[in-house]
């Protein structure tokens with residue numbers, strides 16, 4: 295019998311036998327080949343999520359092969375290798391019609407409202423297929439590599455919102471997998487200097503492959519460091535890829551005139567406030583944006599970038615594990631010992 299990792303309740307994850315799911319005439323049955331563990335999976339494991347009703351199969355950075363298609367599906371066929379953009383827009387609300395699908399009023403997410411990729415089989419719902427969430431994996435890109443399209447899609451969305459441009463100095467706070475993707479994307483766009491800051495030395499060491507200028511902001515005065523590198527102008531783009539108010543508050547000291555700050559990581563819902571010097575924005579004409587997820591088109595763009603060899607994908611995949619080892623995998627990611635772990639159900 296096929297297996298699934300079922301989150302029965304908070305911190306109660308069980309490997310269970312599950313029948314192959316039935317599909318409707320507008321749905322697809324996916325044989326999941328790879329599903330990367332993300333920081334969100336760890337958050338959900340410990341705290342649940344307001345949109346999750348237990349029991350639920352989580353996992354949203356996934357790829358697989360189409361095993362079966364509903365009779366009304368014309369665009370795909372059995373055997374197609376695909377990724378599924380997990381944030382599913384409705385296609386009908388005001389924001390969808392404006393082309394801002396990640397802001398959809400009726401957003402549903404794989405791993406939250408629908409079962410996700412930590413299982414041998416999953417159903418791709420009709421609303422996802424209809425709204426372009428199912429993208430064919432380009433030839434030459436493996437299932438494991440394609441699973442990185444999801445985090446990269448969010449990073450692309452973030453840098454579009456930050457308006458990263460050729461010649462910019464880009465400072466990224468947080469050198470985890472997301473920080474590394476930001477660093478590589480900024481280089482691809484043509485940033486002249488890319489700086490990665492973190493307080494965990496191990497993470498900075500693992501991020502050396504990005505070629506970014508790395509700095510331990512626990513040991514070094516980050517403001518002085520960035521000032522020295524920019525003749526005192528500071529960073530044109532500051533991307534805060536960690537979820538702490540300290541980092542958010544400090545970012546105002548690190549941004550150049552007419553620059554931008556991106557609160558890419560959210561704060562815990564119990565303490566979502568930061569105290570910021572708004573005069574930096576007033577006198578410096580800089581701006582702050584946030585980033586939440588990505589749209590199906592960002593996912594497609596991410597696949598194209600990955601297959602064009604623009605990212606050192608192999609450096610992100612620290613380890614591959616079978617579904618049975620998912621609990622150890624979650625722990626290792628939480629301890630920040632690895633860049634990314636891929637589960638192969």
Ligand SMILES: [Zn+2]
Nearest residue numbers: 332334355445
């Ligand atoms: Zn994720």
Ligand SMILES: [Zn+2]
Nearest residue numbers: 384387390398
């Ligand atoms: Zn919508």
